[in-house]
Amino acid sequence: MAIDYKKELEAAAKNMILVHEPRTLISMIVRLMVNKVGVIHTGILLHDQDKESYILCVSRGNKGSKIPAGFARMNYSNPLIRLFRERKEKEVTNDGVLISGELRHLLKKRIGPRVKERIEDVLRQMEMLDAVACIPSYFQDELLGVLFLGKKKNGREFHRKELDFFVALASDVAMALRNAQLFKQLQDELNRRQQLFINTTVALAAAIEAKDRYTHGHTERVTNLSLEIARTLMADGGSINIDNIFLERLHIAALLHDIGKIGVPEGILNKDGPLTPEEWEKMRMHPVIGAKILQTISELDYAVLGIKYHHERFDGKGYPEGLAGDNIPLIAAIIAVADTYDAMTSDRPYRKAKTEKEAIDEISHCSGQQFNPRIVSAFLKLSRQNKI
Amino acid sequence: MAIDYKKELEAAAKNMILVHEPRTLISMIVRLMVNKVGVIHTGILLHDQDKESYILCVSRGNKGSKIPAGFARMNYSNPLIRLFRERKEKEVTNDGVLISGELRHLLKKRIGPRVKERIEDVLRQMEMLDAVACIPSYFQDELLGVLFLGKKKNGREFHRKELDFFVALASDVAMALRNAQLFKQLQDELNRRQQLFINTTVALAAAIEAKDRYTHGHTERVTNLSLEIARTLMADGGSINIDNIFLERLHIAALLHDIGKIGVPEGILNKDGPLTPEEWEKMRMHPVIGAKILQTISELDYAVLGIKYHHERFDGKGYPEGLAGDNIPLIAAIIAVADTYDAMTSDRPYRKAKTEKEAIDEISHCSGQQFNPRIVSAFLKLSRQNKI
Incomplete structure (x- = not known):
């Protein structure tokens, strides 16, 4: 034998x-x-x-x-x-x-x-x-x-x-x-639960967004664009280190970046016309309120940075803390570009939307001032690939 | 050897x-x-x-x-x-x-x-x-x-x-x-993600609850009481079949039972005094709005029933559909008892809170009318054990 x-x-x-x-x-x-x-x-x-x-x-x-x-x-x-x-x-x-x-x-x-x-x-x-x-x-x-x-x-x-x-x-x-x-079986269960988490977050974020009648679909668009920018940075390699865990955190942060608007009075969110300085003051509280809502969840620590700092500017003139340059967490700097682009291309009661081309040009123009140049560069690459 | x-x-x-x-x-x-x-x-x-x-x-x-x-x-x-x-x-x-x-x-x-x-x-x-x-x-x-x-x-x-x-x-x-x-490792990851899901839901539900200045801590108390009632029913055995999956779903449903209030105007939620019939009409939409927010998430199908029907009454005189008796999903019938008990023991602008004893007596009194008797019986058992 x-x-x-x-x-x-x-x-x-x-x-x-x-x-x-x-x-x-x-x-x-x-x-x-x-x-x-x-x-x-x-x-x-x-x-x-x-x-x-x-x-x-x-x-x-x-x-x-x-x-x-x-x-x-x-x-x-x-x-x-x-x-x-x-x-x-x-x-x-x-x-x-x-x-x-x-x-x-x-x-x-x-x-x-x-x-x-x-x-x-x-x-x-x-x-x-x-x-x-x-x-x-x-x-x-x-x-x-x-x-x-x-x-x-x-x-x-x-x-x-x-x-x-x-x-x-x-x-x-x-x-x-x-x-x-x-x-x-265990792996499938894990995927199922992760999907449930994302889906529930999407649904709740959308419900909160619905309070603001000017931002329909904003969260979804910002989330998609943020993830595309991050994937472009990841594919480019370079000095910015992005992995799947980062993408997961960015996903959550982008979905919840405006969650703090739940703490802004409806009268301000839905006002027909420009806000008074006092009203702007309250509106500008939303990143901090959002961070506060989620601050006890330690697994979301990094995602919370994305929520808290998505209105900071590369030149230090943003809010709430006036952080500048690389002091702004990458996750927030990415959301900032996606968020601004989507706001510029949407109508507001007091101004018309810009065209996509105008908005892209403005983002490009603000590189190094409002935005992190490396992120703008990834954004522009996406626009050249018609992925925006 | x-x-x-x-x-x-x-x-x-x-x-x-x-x-x-x-x-x-x-x-x-x-x-x-x-x-x-x-x-x-x-x-x-x-x-x-x-x-x-x-x-x-x-x-x-x-x-x-x-x-x-x-x-x-x-x-x-x-x-x-x-x-x-x-x-x-x-x-x-x-x-x-x-x-x-x-x-x-x-x-x-x-x-x-x-x-x-x-x-x-x-x-x-x-x-x-x-x-x-x-x-x-x-x-x-x-x-x-x-x-x-x-x-x-x-x-x-x-x-x-x-x-x-x-x-x-x-x-x-x-x-x-x-x-x-x-x-x-996989099992730990599964538990970690499940906990993240629950924690995030808790945080978002609390943020939404904060819009209603009369209901501070309401969601947490209703969730705890609902789970206690379900565990009592589970321990009793009997004809009501409750397992861990049910408890998990009840947990989510109780956390999100008032999520639809996000769709109710702030002026109504926070009104100092009794609501007009028109205002009540809008307030009574919250179970349906809540169900709508989550309806696309198939894993939450059963939890959504708890949200949608937590204001139904055993005698069929509740809303939104006037379901009666065992046509009311168990998950909703449990939340109904916990929700009503907590509302009765909390101050409202137009009335003082009842004492715990008064509220328990009233729940007992409404057994078979507003509430499912088997659930009231579990609730009363908890109260005899000083667990309420």
Whole structure:
């Protein structure tokens, strides 16, 4: 028996544990079986508890496979599945493994009609899978899956010793798969919750924005433009270091940059005409009010800087603190450009909107004065790519 | 060599993969080594990438262990760690395993001063750990950890064959541990994000609530009381089926139950005195406005029912739809009781607050009319326990 591949498979089985993407893992296993063991095709039936069935995960190698991968599902009453789940018929599953040749041999012997029927049922299932051997794998008492093997390319039979080795392997494989499934579940849950967080923030920000009848859609546009600017800076590399965590924080900060307007009286927000100096004073409180609303949430520390300082100017003439140059947090400096561009291109009761070209020219003109030149440069790059 | 425990350890190592709590896993491994292999004590030094060091995870068995578990940390320059990480000194680590007896034997031979110094350094580390053998485990090229073994209880030496087996085991163990660590990281991240979601919702709800100067702290009190009522219903069992998912949804719904007030003019929210019928009309829109704000978020479908229907009455005389009895979603019926109780016990411009006793009596009196009797009954149980 040629088991030169045994060491290789054992090592591979070990490494499987840290593969946490079920599909990758299954392809890996199947590739191993096809290339190293030299079977024509192979596949795995994997337990899906929610669907109370076993799903054919992949079936590779043999073009003429009768069941397309992803379509086959065997429920608990399937003869093959039932045999492995019940673990009763010791005379059928020699040592827990099913081998089609041995089953056919058994049919010729003097056996009871019930056993005969069972064997014929199981053989039909194996034929459908084009399998010459089926190897179950268990975790505790649960049948996690069934690894099945087609014929060998060299036409030889599987040795019993070889199959024993696969039994051990199948259990590693099943365990790794179950582990990967659990990992994926957790990862999906994480993504789901992150999306819920963003969606809820979007909805609440939009509701607050709706108090200000002049800024419809402003938050969404500022958020999109801020993220585009940041992605451009990220792609350019350069001295500004932007990663995905920064993007996530910028996303939240941009969504909530005007949240402090909830603390500005409706009469001021919706006034038909220019504000008096006293009214401007109150309006200019919104970045600080916004920061105050979120200040207790330590995970939002950096996002809060974006909210608090999005009206600072590069030349130090902004508010609330008159920060200048690189003292203005990058997150705020990005929102400042996106926010000003969107305000300039929107109508206000006391002035008409500028055209996009006029607004872009003005942003360019204010580089180094109102705005951080590196951010203006990214903004202008976007405009040349017609991404604004 | 007595390796009757070999099968047991192999089976245990397999099962380790699905243990996703690193501490549980480490205790499991150490217990196995102490009980099955009969070592006096044992422990694991585990790689902590963030801290760029190897942490002593547990050290069990020997009372006189020189290093208290959880305190020992070895950085990359530690002689023991460096030896295993660099994998250079083949003459020292016979087959990758360190055995104190063999090292001492080596010192007596003719060796170079550099190697001698190395060996002495390593022996000092092993003495500190009370270890007679150290077995490294790698994943790809990374040293994941070092399993170390104290003396055997029966006083015998470890056989080379026995150690070879531990080498294989150590790699399973390290893999399982790394897997568990990754799992825990993901789980922690999940909890962190869920907390961020709740905290942000709390902050935004509080900001919106601040528009209404009569309801300071109302949202927080209604949320706490709603959750207490639900937990009481849950503990009682009975026909009302409440699980943790329900509690999570109730939490969000209670936090956001008055979110629709953002759509009610400030003049009405803050009016000094009773509202006119037209003003009431606008005020009574808040449940529907609240539901509208969140309606596109499918994960919040059930929570939105709590927001939309928290002013319905059990007798069908509430708003916005006049739903009655069990047609009112449970989540809304719970918030209704908590919301009304808190409103009754708070001052309003046109009336004084009721005392707690008066309010509780009134809730009790309105059971079956304004409120669902099963919820009132849970509410009264809480009040008898002084939990309101």
